[in-house]
Amino acid sequence: GEVVIFPSGDEGRTLLDFLHYKRRLGSIRCIAAEKGVSANKFVHNLPIISIGVMPQFRETATFVVAASESKTEELAVMLANRGFREIFCLTVELNDVMRDELQQFANPGEAYDMMEAFSGTITGARYSASMRDEICDLNTTAFEKYRGRCRGKKVVICGCGPTLKYYKPIPDAVHISLNRAFLDERIKFDFLFAHDPGGGNKIPSIAASFDKIRERIFIGKPMSGGGFSEWWSTAGSKVARYFKGSNNVGQTIHRDICYHPLTDFWSIYSSGVEFAFFMHPSEIYLVGCDVSMSGHFYHYTEADSTKYWLNTPVVKVGYSRLKLFGKQYYPDTKFISINPVGLKTLFEDVYTDEYKTALAA
Secondary structure, rough: OOOEOOOOOOOHHHHHHHHHOOOOOHHHHEEEEEEOOOOOOOOOOOEEEEHOOOHOOOOOOEEOOOOOHHHHHHHHHHHOOOOEEEEEEEEEHHHHHHHHHHHOOOOOHHHHHHHHHHHHHHHHHHHHHHHHHHHHHHHHHHHHHHHOOOOOOEEEEEOHHHHHOOOOOOOOOOOEEHHHHHOOOOOOEEEEEOOOOOOOHHHHHHHHHHHOOOOOEEEEEOOOOOOHHHHHHOHHHHHEEEEEEEOOOOOOOOOOOOOOOEEEOOOOOOHHHHHHHHHOOEEEEEEOOOOOOOOOOOOOOOOOOOOOOEEEEEEEHHHHHHHHHHHHOOOOOOOEOOOOOOOOOOOEEOHHHHHHHHOOO
């Protein structure tokens, strides 16, 4: 599930180097730092996140304390006092074993694998550079007219979680639908973001509802290629395509989405939040962004898609990174989560009377 390395010092780096050498980094979600860090700081492509913006991990994540012998107990106590439940401390003996094995690293086959990985990184960088003009052209066409448009206004980002049913639309707010949230007839949506059509069977039914969106439909095109076909260009003047990353929580979050691809932190929400920041509202509300495995607010059957699944540990890391990004670049924008489930206490929590009644029942 959710494994977090803490803190981000020398011992933590040694552990990450060791896990990288052993090809076990896949079990690590992120690195926690004692103090504030940039929203775009990484080690082995894993984001470093300030411990102060990780409350949603208190009951679900295992924190591995990798520190000097003199600080390990102190840091473990600090985590416990902050409410983190699962804490595992690396011993001095384990640290020594890892360092010894890393120092003996001289296997030609392993070295070749590392060179291959490095070569792949360079190839990816060259690919991104070669697409720079195309990214700029497509994203500028999609987003430039909305730069700073919502100053002094409220923006509501609506996901498809079951709690969307308990949301009472905020008057005069700009509403953004993530995927099929626009099926909620009570809400007048201004924008729609979509990445995954869920197979060709969904395309006609989604497109038939585009008239419900008052302004623009944004369709994400992965940097790695593939994604939506050119069919979308025939779906009407409301549709605009844009470039995004591909399911990686270690992507850089850029302020100017006209010149850089938007992120895809294993779910559509990250692109929606970046767009909301780009419009620079006074408040951003998250509704129906449950980050749970409880399905959707609408009737969901096998005929609609495959079995519901969400990479909740990675998604929570993504939200934490976006919170850091907002604090760093949009400190005057307030972030509010309505009826939160998996994101409790990460942002300012607000619960509606309808949701309270449903919980009581």
